[in-house]
Amino acid sequence: xxxxxxxxxxxxxxxxxxxxxxxxxxxxxxxxxxxxxxxxxxxxxxxxxxxxxxxxxxxxxxxxxxxxxxxxxxxxxxxxxxxxxxxxxxxxxxxxxxxxxxxxxxxxxxxxxxxxxxxxxxxxxxxxxxxxxxxxxxxxxxxxxxxxxxxxxxxxxxxxxxxxxxxxxxxxxxxxxxxxxxxxxxxxxxxxxxxxxxxxxxxxxxxxxxxxxxxxxxxxxxxxxxxxxxxxxxxxxxxxxxxxxxxxxxxxxxxxxxxxxxxxxxxxxxxxxxxxxxxxxxxxxxxxxxxxxxxxxxxxxxxxxxxxxxxxxxxxxxxxxxxxxxxxxxxxxxxxxxxxxxxxxxxxxxxxxxxxxxxxxxxxxxxxxxxxxxxxxxxxxxxxxxxxxxxxxxxxxxxxxxxxxxxxxxxxxxxxxxxxxxxx
Amino acid sequence: xxxxxxxxxxxxxxxxxxxxxxxxxxxxxxxxxxxxxxxxxxxxxxxxxxxxxxxxxxxxxxxxxxxxxxxxxxxxxxxxxxxxxxxxxxxxxxxxxxxxxxxxxxxxxxxxxxxxxxxxxxxxxxxxxxxxxxxxxxxxxxxxxxxxxxxxxx
Numbered sequence: 001x002x003x004x005x006x007x008x009x010x011x012x013x014x015x016x017x018x019x020x021x022x023x024x025x026x027x028x029x030x031x032x033x034x035x036x037x038x039x040x041x042x043x044x045x046x047x048x049x050x051x052x053x054x055x056x057x058x059x060x061x062x063x064x065x066x067x068x069x070x071x072x073x074x075x076x077x078x079x080x081x082x083x084x085x086x087x088x089x090x091x092x093x094x095x096x097x098x099x100x101x102x103x104x105x106x107x108x109x110x111x112x113x114x115x116x117x118x119x120x121x122x123x124x125x126x127x128x129x130x131x132x133x134x135x136x137x138x139x140x141x142x143x144x145x146x147x148x149x150x151x152x153x154x155x156x157x158x159x160x161x162x163x164x165x166x167x168x169x170x171x172x173x174x175x176x177x178x179x180x181x182x183x184x185x186x187x188x189x190x191x192x193x194x195x196x197x198x199x200x201x202x203x204x205x206x207x208x209x210x211x212x213x214x215x216x217x218x219x220x221x222x223x224x225x226x227x228x229x230x231x232x233x234x235x236x237x238x239x240x241x242x243x244x245x246x247x248x249x250x251x252x253x254x255x256x257x258x259x260x261x262x263x264x265x266x267x268x269x270x271x272x273x274x275x276x277x278x279x280x281x282x283x284x285x286x287x288x289x290x291x292x293x294x295x296x297x298x299x300x301x302x303x304x305x306x307x308x309x310x311x312x313x314x315x316x317x318x319x320x321x322x323x324x325x326x327x328x329x330x331x332x333x334x335x336x337x338x339x340x341x342x343x344x345x346x347x348x349x350x351x352x353x354x355x356x357x358x359x360x361x362x363x364x365x366x367x368x369x370x371x372x373x374x375x376x377x378x379x380x381x382x383x384x385x386x387x388x389x390x391x392x393x394x395x396x397x398x399x400x401x402x403x404x405x406x407x408x409x410x411x412x413x414x415x416x417x418x419x420x421x422x423x424x
Numbered sequence: 425x426x427x428x429x430x431x432x433x434x435x436x437x438x439x440x441x442x443x444x445x446x447x448x449x450x451x452x453x454x455x456x457x458x459x460x461x462x463x464x465x466x467x468x469x470x471x472x473x474x475x476x477x478x479x480x481x482x483x484x485x486x487x488x489x490x491x492x493x494x495x496x497x498x499x500x501x502x503x504x505x506x507x508x509x510x511x512x513x514x515x516x517x518x519x520x521x522x523x524x525x526x527x528x529x530x531x532x533x534x535x536x537x538x539x540x541x542x543x544x545x546x547x548x549x550x551x552x553x554x555x556x557x558x559x560x561x562x563x564x565x566x567x568x569x570x571x572x573x574x575x576x577x578x
Contacts, residue, residue: 168488
């Protein structure tokens with residue numbers, strides 16, 4: 001089984017430096033692209049590979065690139081941004097790639113920037129990723145020294161400047177347009193779409209924002225082709241995926257596996273099943289903003305469309321397990337408190353609705369809830385859902401709540417009738 | 425007044441952007457790096473240096489959770505209170521730290537040694553529970569482990 005993304009990652013040891021990376025053939029893709037391919041050919045190749053964005057939304061990467069205007073007049077003012085602001089509770093895959101193989105990411109950034117003809121690229125990095133920041137800075141310095149970044153890269157005439165912006169907190173900055181606001185030195189508030197960043201992004205210029213895992217794929221696709229990429233997955237979607245499991249399992253961790261393996265395989269074979277004495281009750285398949293799945297979904301394949309078909313989202317592919325000794329109401333309350341705190345405050349449903357949801361859940365958890373509170377919660381899952389808010393923050397928050405109310409309804413009721421949390 | 429060193433570092437960041445105000449967040453972080461927190465006076469100094477209004481700089485400074493607008497202790501302990509760490513028992517670590525240091529979330533010990541704050545997911549959920557002290561990351565925490573870590577910062 002091929003593991004292109006993690007083949008050079010040696011947990012516990014430093015990542016490959018540039019010399020080692022070159023010896024392993026790491027930057028071959030850059031040479032190939034700059035010498036043999038026109039920008040449009042690179043975009044067409046990525047489009048043909050059907051690489052779906054690994055940040056959570058699963059938008060086709062090549063399509064995103066193809067929306068960028070390629071007229072000469074835009075040449076000096078386009079931007080390629082790597083979204084490394086991983087902060088979704090339960091997600092820890094980008095950190096693994098950033099710390100494990102920074103040159104793989106840089107190679108992807110260089111090729112992606114060439115494809116859209118951007119001369120400036122930024123990595124928007126989570127403030128807490130101090131180790132990743134140090135390793136990435138070192139790798140970028142090496143790439144500049146060797147002529148892979150800067151002016152006239154490998155004599156191709158293509159220039160690229162790459163800079164790290166280390167953020168100052170707030171989950172919302174991982175949202176594509178809020179990230180742009182934050183990178184412009186403003187409050188990290190999302191923007192209305194359209195216009196999409198591809199036509200009007202950073203400083204009003206054409207911009208592509210891609211996730212770390214997405215960009216880490218690019219050089220591999222360039223070197224091995226679209227058909228190779230497609231053949232890696234079990235479902236035809238394309239590629240492997242970094243999957244993670246956290247919670248009360250025997251072997252929590254992260255694994256690169258073919259896209260489309262089942263939840264059961266991930267949970268039982270790789271994560272080792274539940275710790276003895278704990279029983280599985282449910283899971284969030286791809287971070288805190290995804291709908292619960294339960295025992296009946298264990299044979300669902302982990303890819304974007306299949307998880308979508310059963311009412312959830314694959315999201316980041318890093319799942320959080322709910323066990324029988326953790327109160328589902330406390331679990332959901334924790335998540336909603338996070339979303340309430342992290343709302344940027346720009347639009348009313350999110351700013352006012354999420355704190356209300358949080359307070360109601362706190363009350364139910366404390367044993368002071370009433371049955372009508374459950375209707376208020378249900379109402380909010382619709383009111384905060386898609387179409388009512390500026391960005392996907394509140395709809396994301398509504399997902400674990402709506403499915404939690406559905407699958408763990410009896411547990412909510414028990415809190416209310418017994419006037420206490422049965423888990424305390 | 426910003427020090428020469430702070431100004432130099434801020435100008436270094438400004439170079440990477442098309443206009444000075446874009447470096448506002450970097451500037452706030454630089455000042456905080458040197459002083460531990462960002463006062464109203466520093467916000468004003470930054471706004472003047474970056475050609476933005478004081479209110480504009482203040483709106484940025486108050487938005488980001490990792491910009492401290494009040495003095496903090498010499499060491500800032502950030503305990504992750506997000507879902508995976510909740511499942512894995514961050515609450516016990518908080519109870520231990522809170523009792524040991526005699527402070528709750530948001531407070532600083534009277535000797536100015538430690539500030540205790542909650543933090544959202546630190547992206548290390550397979551090694552939960554986790555915390556940071558200043559720039560250092562710690563995972564797979566137990567009370568024994570936290571006790572040892574705490575002593576190394578005293």
